[in-house]
Amino acid sequence: MGDWASNLPKEKFKKMSLKDKEVWVLSCLRRISKIGRVRLVVILSDIKKRDELTILATSHKRWDAAKIISTYGLRFTIETFYRDTKQHLGLEGAQLRKLKGIKRHWYLVFTAYSCSWVQQKVAFWDV
DSSP: OHHHHHTSOGGGOEEEEETTEEEEEEEEEEEETTTEEEEEEEEESOTTTOOSEEEEEESOTTOOHHHHHHHHHTHHHHHHHHHHHHHTSOTTTOOOOSHHHHHHHHHHHHHHHHHHHHHHHHHHHHO
């Protein structure tokens, strides 16, 4: 996949702003064996060097590059949330059989996470 992306013509890339830096982005549909047709987004930090290359793939064929990149950006927040709730708040530790009990446990874990998140933000601004 990297060889394919590194041989793409420069003219097909568009300049785009991501946070504080400019990157070059190409979005296209491509068939991948055993997966099928997907939308690929190729991101280059430098159009001349092409050594720092990121390729994102999605089954959402109608999404544009900006939506795919912003959705991928949410991944870190979601992964951090699940890691914290599992490791520190006991999300996976409950051994409940009834749906009502499972829901209560989840509500308590999510409430505890929200409270700790708010407390963390308040402590940051109190400094």
